[in-house]
Amino acid sequence: MAEATHETDILIIGGGPAGVAAAVAATRRGRRVTLLDENFGLGGQIWRGANESPQALAWLHKLSQKKVLVVSGARVYAASPKAREVHAETPHGGQSWRYQRLILATGARERFLPFEGWTLPNVMGAAGLQALAKGGWPVDGKRVVVAGTGPLLLVVADYLQQHGAEVLCVAEQAARHKVWQLGATLWRQPDKVRQALELRRKLKKIPQFYGAWPVRAEGADQLTAVVIQHGRRERRLECDYLACGWHLQPNLELARLLGCAVTAGAVMVDEWQKTSQSDIYAAGETTGVGGVELALIEGQIAGYAAVERHDAARAGFAVRDSLRGWAQKLDQTFALRPEVLRLATPETIVCRCEDVTYRRLAECRNAREAKLYTRCGMGACQGRICGAAMAALWGWDADTVRLPVLPVKLATLQADS
Amino acid sequence: MLLATGYLLLIAGYLLLIAGYLLLTTALSFDVIIAGAGIVGAACAWECARAGLRVGVVEPRMVGGGATAAGMGHLVVMDDSPAQLALTRYSQVLWRSLAEHLPDDCEYRECGTLWIAADADEMAEVNRKAALLQSHGIPSEVLDAQQLTEIEPLLRQGLAGALRVPQDGVAYPPNVARFLLAQAVESGAKVFLGQKITGLSARGAELSDGTALTTNAVVNATGHWSPALTPQIPVKPRKGHLLITDRYPQSVRHQLVELGYLKNAHAVAADSVSFNVQPRATGQLLIGSSRQYDATGPEVEPHILQAMLRRVTEYMPALAQMSVLRVWTGFRAATPNHLPLIGPVAQESPKPKLYLATGHEGLGVTTAPGTAQILADMLLGCETAIPADPYSPINFA
């Protein structure tokens, strides 16, 4: 399905921490290693604007010392697992890669939930606003409300503050005691304790509310104010931006297309990071959201395992397993409470691409009916945004993945192989 | 005294029992059971219910979920044969009167069809078609190359012209099916969703959960699955590929079809592709089409897709740069003579009487209203508005 077909031994999809670590580990046997990344610069999401993170710089430097072919701007839209081929749209047209072993490091994306006014301009994700800001979006002097759930909220608040924003508050839906309990489990990881205390110190001037969530975003053409519910109180805050995200969710589309089994919303892997499909490995957030350190160690294990360096892979098991335990606690701590699943009014838009309201979706019985009868999930985002909402609000799962996994030019689909 | 009360209670209990039994059996007693709630089944349910028949509809999956969900929803008069022209014309008149009742989510629009002629031969065909349609009172307009460019600027230069059929239209079939079924329910029809007919007997039909439905007539409107319910009918699945783009409002005005489409549709054995583009109300473009007889499964087949895309970009180069959101396949129910099967089947056991309303291939959406009218007329013993012999399953007995 593409103009040019390349051969490689180890193909890694995703240039975030897991993909980079996998690439570094997989090169030790002199095998051909290719890394495909959809962005214009390596680092994925968490290392975006890599020059701000010493850890990112160190790893990218390691990568540059290895014989890894890095292809940036490569958006994988289809795969033929039987032929061991993936197809990508690149700035130079459609291209294919044939592999012996494949490592999926496709990361995670932020989850969004509908609430009144969430479609107003200047209501962004929390990680979303940080990503935009790293690309130059103005935050200096802007009043920002940070809301939603997850460890990212404090990280984002810190970043925004560092870049001149006035963070009015952080509203975390999880109960205070749950978050403190999570903090208490950190004693085993002194690095994380240091990070947490450091963060606390930097954010001590910013009001932090627990058991709090946005009930309404107000404004005509764009956001002017946010109403936060905190206990029985409603606080109205005039602001420029609302940075609101509800934790992260693994990107599963490519794994599903390749037939990899998915459990509990993440790609299923064994101790070698191998998926249910032979010759396909997965590492990082796509196997379960757990942060940079976990992504790095999983990437290394996958990279070593893919080139049969089992001893080197096994050396990482203990650290990975302990970090995995921490990741599971994260999920439990920031689990969505019922109130935040009821924020949408009947007229609130749930599918942003097709403007399908809550009322129309509530008449359907599952994701298939929603797609067929309301076109929810049939727009440009291919159900990525509304799919998370449908899953959270009604427990509906989008079970099938259709071609193309990402929107591509018709010419890309047409090109001969 | 006590005895009298006792007897009264006994009689009351007995009457209640009879009442309950009658209620239960009448609740499951129908004049006609329709298998399949695609657009054809739903239309049949609607016509039969509003004609006063007691209608039951059995659907294992989703309303409008089969070919109804996969196809283009092009409402078109087709003249591949006189019988096809008659049925599509009859149906189109019915569609146009149905249109004002359809809710917005049915996306009905009378955008018209352009049959594109690539060369002089095809232009001759355009003129022949124009004359034929005119003789049947169907308005059409012959466009030359210049006019074609003006009306659809994205088509490539060098085409010979086109035939414009303004009364053709488009709709979104799954929601039309839902609407028609809801109308049927309002007229008293009952829907058994998530159920399949597992057996037919003298009394009627049995469902997968064991429920027994009493009926005199069963209509098979299950599309390409129809041989499962009434074996040995000449219906074969014919696979097609389609894709949809992101929004490009005002890029295309009509449903555009190459004249070669008819040639390809007529071919029996070969795989084929044709240029076929529809503008949706959203501004998205629905692009097809392909036909395969011996496809093994529903997966998208790259070589067919590529052939189809080569064909469409030949006619409309601008499509190459458009963003594609989704590619999918579907199965049409095809018969050897490209006419649907509407009417009673030859059968050994007289009850229940078996009817077919299937085998519509690429014209299921178009001819759903006409099919439903014909079927209802047959069930009521009325004369059909157009001769129904050409669609009779007995032709293949």
Next chain:
Amino acid sequence: MITLTVDGKSVTVPEGYTVAAALAHAGLWAGRRAVSGGRRGPVCGMGVCYECRVTLDGQPHALSCRTLCAAGMEVRTDG
């Protein structure tokens, strides 16, 4: 510094800025009109939500949050 035009207006931003950032610096918080007419701006910042779409050098549906500014780029929003 890079200069591009947004809806006919000249905008200059530092190198490495995304087109989305250029829009914001031009005073436009939204590039897109939703199906039902409302204005929409970027949300996810990573090319998933497709809310940040603009027409770039004549090509519709370009993701402004994932495109770096280049000199002479012509950006058109939905207004």
